Amino acid sequence: MASFKKTATGWRADVFKKGIRRSKTFRAKREAVAWSNQIEYEIEQGHHDTGAAPPNATMYHILERYRDDVSPKKRGARWEVTRLNQMMRDPLLADVKLSDVGPRHFSAWRDKRLKEVSGSTVNREFNLLTHACKLAWREWQWLKEHPMAGVSRPPENKPRDRVITDAEIESYVETSGFSFKTPPATVLSRVGAMFLFASETAMRGGEICKMKKTDIDFNKRVVYIPETKTGVPRWVPLSTKAIKILNHVLDYTKGTPTVFCVTASQRDALSRKIMKKAGLEGINFHDTRRTALTRLSQKFGPMELAKISGHQDLKILQSVYYAPDPSDLVEKLE
Template sequence: MRRYSVASFKKTTTGWRADVFKKGVRRSKTFRSKRDAIAWSNQVEYEIESGHHTPGAAPANARMHDVLKRYRDDISPKKRGARWEITRLNQMMRDPLLADVRLVDVGPRHFSAWRDARMKKVSGSTVNREFNLLTHACKLAWREWQWLTEHPMAGVSRPPENKPRDRVIAPTEIEAYLKASGFSFSSPPKTVLSRVGAMFLFASETAMRGGEICNMKVADIDFNKRVVYIPETKTGVPRWVPLSKKAVQVLNHVLDYTGGSQTVFSVTSRQRDALSRKIMTKARLEGIHFHDTRRTALTRLAQKFGPMELAKISGHKDLKILQSVYYAPDPSDLVQKLD
């Protein structure tokens, strides 16, 4: 006997929405193509008809690809680091060492093989960040989604972290960066490249993160008190950052040109990332990352502020991280303090 479809399909702005209603079970999902929507609805109908479908259950013959996809679509968009997570998850979904493994078979050996393969391509710190992402996805699939009967990453060893960076940017290197970016106090910062240069100098003065500077608005600045308010931070705790005279000078100079823009520097995080690398190459600066401005600023500020004050400025909750990663004094400077 012919089995009639109980699915309906509707074109949406993002693709095709499939709606299935059979034996009291209603499911709906949106796909990029109608072909995918039809294939999914047929699978759901078959599972309902055969009695193997329960709302929220893992798809038939589910793989780790399905876990990563659900996490990418449902969990990552709610996070501040969504762009990074989605990029990593898309990469993992293309990795056969993970994506092609069926959930009924997945276990520690698969994640150990993935870890060892990744360690040949990227640093231990990068693998650990991806490890954290996978751990959370698997924990949700186990405890909340009930797609897994146990945590498949339990007992899998983490790779060793990289040695903390201790690079402090020299004043001559800052000057070289500014020259390559085209930033100068004698001319308006009309190009995005020159405003990235201004951000680099501002970061070297304030120890603010690149993303915090990109998101900074005029309303966040109190020029009378010489402070800037950061409502959204990496740690989730808002903070005030004091502004040096040079930092204020940078802000006034940039705002003379970008005063009507949504953000102070009118530069996106993506533009800053790409253009900063371009500036580094042009200036022939090696071994420097934009984030090194944070260590550079904190090392200088440590000469004026105590550990607790420094932590308030930087937003660090753990003083050990502040000491081991972001404070890199020159030994000769410490010797001079003895005399």
């Protein structure tokens, strides 16, 4: 039995017959219908085995199955689906037959991507491809060997060391329209409030977007983060200013599912808009995390700081997220 679903790029056909599932996306619905009819006929004729790769399968089919069956179970599903859809449109990778795929194809893909994006981005996509190929090799048995074995990774980018100044924070907040004197009625102003809150707490943007009122203990002045990047929940202490921001925002957003009532995509797009309008260069929203941790390091030791930030590796905390001004270190000698 076939079903059809409209997607952002066309029509997706899903066929499930005799325990065998196949899916593919097409630009036009008529192409999806024709393909599903052909697949149903082939299944009836015994040309498909349960769990086996489709006839003449390519890397497209591995990426598609991973996108549909594996990615939805992850916290980073939105990012993965976007990247996988992009890879599935890249003929240098997607059109390679599984019977022929090998290290040379991934080396060519890597070199092409390095001309378009940074080494760190390529490495994140490399991780995604590696996991997809490993599943296709070990569990799905679509591949006879791991085709990415031996393919070298590009070097990582130099870690960012940008700390946002007080003047830049003030400019960002003012441009967003956020003020303690007026209700944060616009999404833009609440993004400004999030930026200010992140600069106080070192919380990630995604964590702030998901924060609910029930996660906050105003008596103990802490916020509980149940879902984190590392998978380990943590408590974050709240400064007097952070409490003030929350109270002011909640006066307007009370009754909404989340405290700031801003989605991750809204925060990302509007933050870029604010920075461009404010003329702020060389910074991004995530730099608030480094900024806050650098300031908090004046009050907390390394272990306490790691508890606040959620870092399990102190080397990452020290080399990437702690960027003190050398003059501040000199002052401590006096």
